[in-house]
Amino acid sequence: MARGKIQIKRIENQTTGQVTYSKRRNGLFKKAHELTVLCDARVSIIMFSSSNKLHEFISPNTTTKEILDLYQTVSDVDVWNAHYERMQETKRKLLETNRNLRTQIKQRLGECLDEFDIQELCSLEEEMENTFKLVRERKFKSLGNQIETTKKKTRASKTYKKNLIHELELRAEDPHYGLVDNGGDYDSVLGYQLRFHQNHHHHYPNHALHEASASDIITFHLLE
Amino acid sequence: MARGKIQIKRIENQTTGQVTYSKRRNGLFKKAHELTVLCDARVSIIMFSSSNKLHEFISPNTTTKEILDLYQTVSDVDVWNAHYERMQETKRKLLETNRNLRTQIKQRLGECLDEFDIQELCSLEEEMENTFKLVRERKFKSLGNQIETTKKKTRASKTYKKNLIHELELRAEDPHYGLVDNGGDYDSVLGYQLRFHQNHHHHYPNHALHEASASDIITFHLLE
DNA sequence: ATAACTATTTATAAGCG
């Protein structure tokens, strides 16, 4: 165990350096803590290793923020000023952008048009026209989709109804059907099914639903 | 020389405390400096004595500000004051508003319409139509104004021309006029007079011209 | 406050598990 006089000189060996850093850091923090207790002082140590790892010590009963605020007050160094100013600048720019955006919106709502010259008015007019067309297209497309959907539903209910009627005809032809359960059953079954479609009817004359339009179906949905 | 085991406990004696504080502070700073050199680290120590005296250590080749900037970036600790927090909040809100405004603009340019349902599309369509009309109205009005202005200018020029010709006729009728200078014909005099206005000449033989400026005359020529 | 001295305590480099 060679323990000659310690040279205060950069430790080249990485591993040894790491170990020494760790040990001496602890030693430093311990000393700081002792100082805190012995002399009722407040100490903040902030350190970065050569690999930029952060380590800090702060005296008990205080916070780093407190110390730094105090430091800022006492020392000449304006620690946060640069950041503060940068934020002010950011805020200013954001507000400016915001104003511009609002103006643009107003112009697209037909306000504040006085500042525009003819050419600008023309291009705005053109833009509005284009957008108007786009919106209308989109609207029609959306409506088309909706109609398509309702048509499908209509078809589905038509098929369902046809099957139902077909089945009823079969039962009517075959007496066995009627005898299985009591005979009043037809109406009640049919009535139950059809109430889905319209509130008050129990019977439909033949094919009554075949030509149902989209709006009818919408009504049907609302009633349901 | 009583040198028993050092108790890590607050030193009540003021003088002793001061001395210890001074000695240990130096020891701490020395350690910090050694750490800096040995391990290539950057250390910032900020401390306040019980009497609120500030002492600080900073590694060579760096500044306290640098360390604190880095600290703020790396640490989660909220070292800034309430003002900073308020500014952060303001910034956040501004950015949010900004986003919303941009979305609105995009929608009014016909983009991002997928999120809209039929009703929204309808009201947007209506809005676009209204604005479109407004813009067109404004355009026509602006065009109207422009036409009106040019008409006025044209009228003024015509009056001017009429007066000029009238005067020339008078001169032609009255021999005294013609004999003053050599008898130039109407055309050449007229040509001279018109050139004379473009070149900013001095005397006007007729009051009718007093209201016309050089630029007006140039415009008149362009319009004719 | 600061410096020097000195008996002690403390810190820690290097080695080991």
Add this chain to the structure above:
DNA sequence: TCGCTTATAAATAGTTA
């Protein structure tokens, strides 16, 4: 990366000047 050990370097309380 730790924790432990140990010989030695360094720090420091108390004192004096």
